[in-house]
Amino acid sequence: MNSLNSSFKVEFKETELKQTFSKAPSRQQSQIYISQLSEASNQDITFSEELPQEDGNEIFDKSFNSHEINTETQDNEDQLYYYPKVIDVNRNNLVLKRHFSKIDYKGSSTEFQSFLLLAKYFFSVGILALPYVYNLTGLVLGSALLIFTSVFTVYSIHLVIEIHKDMILKNEQQRVYVKLNASITDIAHKVYGVPGQMFCRVFGLINNLGGCISYVIFFEMYIIQIIQTYLIKNLSYEQAHLIAALVAFAILFPFSTVNHLSLFWQTNLIGFFFGLIGIGIMFYTDLNFISEVGTLSRQKNDLWRTDHFFLALGIVVYSLQIIPVALNVRDCMEKPHKFLPVFQFSTAFTCSIYLMFGIVGHLAMGEYVDGIVLINFAPQTLKGMLARLLYTISVLLSYPLKFYVVIQLYENLKCFKEKIFCQERYDKSDYKTLFNAQMAIAKRYICRYGLILFIFIISLLTVKLAKIISLLGSFAILILQFIIPQLCYMKYFNVSLSRKIYGYSICFIFLIASILGVYKSIESLFFSEL
Known part of the structure; x- marks a missing residue:
């Protein structure tokens, strides 16, 4: 599967039922993913290691029975910046994430x-x-x-x-x-x-x-x-x-x-x-x-x-x-x-x-x-x-923009993200409850209010x-x-x-x-x- 990260632009399409998923898999979905991989290995169903480029710029891989895979060579001439676009394709809860296309980053300032x-x-x-x-x-x-x-x-x-x-x-x-x-x-x-x-x-x-x-x-x-x-x-x-x-x-x-x-x-x-x-x-x-x-x-x-x-x-x-x-x-x-x-x-x-x-x-x-x-x-x-x-x-x-930059800097620190705000845990579907959502917001604003108070205490000193x-x-x-x-x-x-x-x-x-x-x-x- 490492070949999907090659120099081709790969696009997965559902021929029977189009499904695009924007959420990460839950724990149960991950277990299904592992079990399906083991079943595939037992049934001698192989996943291709290389993607050959055929005439007409299309290939068909029997490893994905219901998928049609289009490949297209990347053209990076005269382009310096790219934002990779990520899609999720699900087939029986088998989630695949691949960078399949580029979006040219074009500035707008003269x-x-x-x-x-x-x-x-x-x-x-x-x-x-x-x-x-x-x-x-x-x-x-x-x-x-x-x-x-x-x-x-x-x-x-x-x-x-x-x-x-x-x-x-x-x-x-x-x-x-x-x-x-x-x-x-x-x-x-x-x-x-x-x-x-x-x-x-x-x-x-x-x-x-x-x-x-x-x-x-x-x-x-x-x-x-x-x-x-x-x-x-x-x-x-x-x-x-x-x-x-x-x-x-x-x-x-x-x-x-x-x-x-x-x-x-x-x-x-x-x-x-x-x-x-x-x-x-x-x-x-x-x-x-x-x-x-x-x-x-x-x-x-x-x-x-x-x-x-x-x-x-x-x-x-x-x-x-x-x-x-x-x-x-x-x-x-x-x-x-x-x-x-x-x-x-x-x-x-x-x-x-x-x-x-x-x-x-x-x-x-x-x-x-x-x-x-x-x-x-x-x-x-x-x-x-x-x-x-x-x-x-x-x-x-x-002042507001200056303070907003401070907020973004400390809220994106790993110690705040994981230990105080629990952002990664909250992002997982199993933990997305109303209580956790409210607690995450409350912790953020408690930190902000404490920071505001600290700024004004320091300003009183001199x-x-x-x-x-x-x-x-x-x-x-x-x-x-x-x-x-x-x-x-x-x-x-x-x-x-x-x-x-x-x-x-x-x-x-x-x-x-x-x-x-x-x-x-x-x-x-x-x-x-x-």
Whole structure:
């Protein structure tokens, strides 16, 4: 029967009674299957080991008395991606599953649409901390750090794409028509197996969970200023923070319990445009302030500062995180081979915007710039109120998709699937009872509610959003975006000794930077007034 997995497209048809089954066999059906195989062997009924190709592209095998088997050669020219279609054919409870045809995966995004998608993915709350980066590092070192991170981001994506292309080529040579995902998690799984996959999933979960926490903290910061400015002016900061956390919890809790991915994509896109308008207002206000008033007081070492370099590095890496989603954009393109030029242009464009926004914000605010530049805009003015409101709406609309990604990451972990949700056991027909179905749903929502509560408890500990962003960038994103692609590339291609020395040197440097960045972030969060 192994010959059914050969290079033919095999289609089973019932001549007397057409039956197509979409469910897996139960235990009783499996026993019948085993007994029928044993009976067939006792009655000298043989199953063909090879499928000869006859004229007319049809053959008839007497092993299946009531089946007509059509074979057709696979044509894989000019096609790279395939989704195998699986059918179940049942004859006396004898279930056969075979990949019998291919469905060509055709992307729908043009180069311009892909550019917009990449720009949207680059866009995050990290941009609000870029003027603070220049305050930490100076104009020259801050600009060099942004450019260096952008270049290495393109380099890492290039390494992963090279691995993905080679995997596709090998599948074509072996005539295996299965679509290969180009995410860093899938690449690590192909190269390092389950440990590599789990490593990327855990760090991806930490990254997205930290993103949710940063969104909640930003929302709380906005509510705190509303309370202290317009509502209760004599309220202490701790009391206002607690009230803001409760208000944020009441607003964001319903978004966290909805399962509607298409709705989340729409709200995220709307939030992206709201955020762009808010950034535009802030940029215009800073330029107007510089032209009318001039720059504020400068520090002596305004061009080059290294004492807080690793704290700034985490913020920059967080602002340029793209590897979890960039390759998915490539999969959706009509011409995937044009992704790399589009990505290079998108990264250069984003880096230019970041440079202008960070430099102008730093020149306007000087050493008085806050960790999040939006806080420096007075809410009493029309421009300040609009900038705060628009960006807060952007964060509010973008949060559900961020939280949905976290849910999908941990609910698909094997320990949750098998031990907590019992998904595999529930999928078997013998266990599909109303009680088990309700319990599976209850366990899922209990975990979600616990996760929401955890996010808001963490958000109560601090409002130093720039430091939280730096911690995430140093701990999770720097490893996923710069270290993992290097390791996967070297192991997959079995590179030369000189290339290994070069690659491991890069990994070592980024690992040291990650450790120092985490240390500096934790120090500034809990032990420093910076």
